Amino acid sequence: MMEAIKVTRNLDGKGRLILPRDFREAAGFAADEPVEVALMTIEGKQAFVITKKELKRWQNRPSEKKKL
Numbered sequence: 001m002m003e004a005i006k007v008t009r010n011l012d013g014k015g016r017l018i019l020p021r022d023f024r025e026a027a028g029f030a031a032d033e034p035v036e037v038a039l040m041t042i043e044g045k046q047a048f049v050i051t052k053k054e055l056k057r058w059q060n061r062p063s064e065k066k067k068l
Contacts (some may be wrong), residue, residue, distance in 0.1 A: 017048075028052075 007023050021031075031037065034053040039046060 005023070005026070007020060009017060009019070011017055024031070024063065029052065031048075034055065035050050036053045038049045038051070040049055
């Protein structure tokens with residue numbers, strides 16, 4: 001059996017899920033961090049699994065502004 005911290009949330013009417021900041025921070029996610037979302041079945045229930053997206057090295061660099 002897996003242990004989980006749970007919060008109850010409603011979707012926002014447009015199908016989006018808003019996570020509370022303290023819940024997101026407890027998981028170590030930044031507010032603007034790229035993530036991957038997977039759908040799986042856990043104990044017979046559909047579940048979303050959100051993981052940090054691994055970026056390629058060039059994606060981790062801050063963008064450089066080009067001079068015109």
